[in-house]
Amino acid sequence: MIFIIFFIAAILVVTAAIHLNQCGDVISKKTSLSGAAVGTFLIAGATSLPELTTSITAVYIDNPDIAVGNMLGSNVFNLLILAVVDLFYRKQRLFQRINQHANLPSAWISLTFLVIISLSLLVPESLQLFNIGIEMYMIVILYIISMKFIASDYEDDHDAPLTKDIPLSSAITGFLIAVGVVFISGSILSLAGDQMAEVTGMNSSFIGSFLIAASTSLPELVSVLAAFKLANYNxxxxxxIGSNLYNLNLLVFTDVLYQKGAILNSIQDTHLYLALLGITMTLFLIYTLIRPNKIDRLGHYLMPSVFIITLYFLTSYMIFFL
Structure with missing residues (x-):
């Protein structure tokens, strides 16, 4: 029964998150809030709401492994999405059709955050201030400093076609309803995941890092496929990349809510493997963004994506049996 509840909650999260994205797109383009920065924040917040809700609930039920695993797992799953899409649509050669340097600052910042998290996980008891890990303060400070570099890489998409052309009032109403659905179903997802860990004996790290993370990241897959349909590869x-940055900042918020000290001090060691996986996958992504654009052999072009996919499933297998 718990598996059915988990499956239904996952479907509700994905459906509501997609609706959030569509309504958020309409709101950002039909109001005075349609500048690039606010629009990006609104959409990013919408697509990351499932991760936030799920992790908050995990903190509430005192399961930090699901809370952290969901955030880190969503990041690696997002990169898996890019790799799989690149492999599936290999004839289009995704990374040769984009402005390769436009996303580099965000990718490097994401990599830096993952390195900070990994170093914190390597230390048995990382430093904390006001029950919050010192690494979280570092992430916030670096994010604030880097915002101007990130913002300069995004052009205003006010003239881009709407994903769903509906009246503004309907978009606002739909957005709020979808927020409620995500909040409820995301909470159920965490509760069901916690119960699955007890019933099956699977560790919470695996459930949070892969099962829940994959469920909450499916809206990103839909967004990527929609962008492909519009031939908007950038x-x-x-x-x-933007979603990954947002998720890592939401991890800070999760630590703030966790009242038993720094949250990274309270999780299983297997999360270090997940963070290292994120670093490796991000490095492969950065390589695709800085390598020469003209690559004749398809096999050579696809190597980074193949490595990303292989590493993801190997790490999943390893964490499952740890």
Whole structure:
């Protein structure tokens, strides 16, 4: 029964998150809030709401492994999405059709955050201030400093076609309803995941890092496919990198809510492998953004994506049996 509840909650999260994205797109383009920065924040917040809700609930039920695993797992799953899409649509050669340097600052910042998290996980008891890990303060400070570099890489998409052309009032109403659905279903997802860990004996790290993370990241897959349909390849890549940055900042918020000290001090060691996986996958992504654009052999072009996919499933297998 718990598996059915988990499956239904996952479907509701994905459906509501997609609706959030569509309504958020309409709101950002039909109001005075349609500048690039606010629009990006609104959409990023909408697509990351499932991760936030799920992790908050995990903190509430005192399961930090699901809370952290969901955030880190969503990041690696997002990169997996890019790799799979690149492999599936290999004839289009995704990374040769984008402005390769436009997303580099965000990718490097994301990599830096993952390195900070990994170093914190390597330390048995990382430093904390007001029950919050010192690494979280570092992430916030670096994010604030880097915002001007990130913002300069995104052009205003006010004239881009709407994903769903509906009246503004309907968009606002739909957005609020979808927020409620995501909040409820995301909470159920965490509760069901916690119960699955007890019933099956699977560790919470695996459930949070892969099962829940995959469920909450499916809206990003839909967004990438929609961008491909519009031949907006920059949007496809940029949305994934932006979502990853947002998720890592939401991890800070999760630590703030966790009242038993620094949250990274309370999780299983397996999360280090997940963070290292994120670093490796991000490095492969950065390589695709800085390598020469003209690559004749398809096999050579696809190597980074193949490595990303292989590493993801190997790490999943390893964490499952740890």
């Amino acid at each position: 949007m496809a890549v940029g949305s994934i």
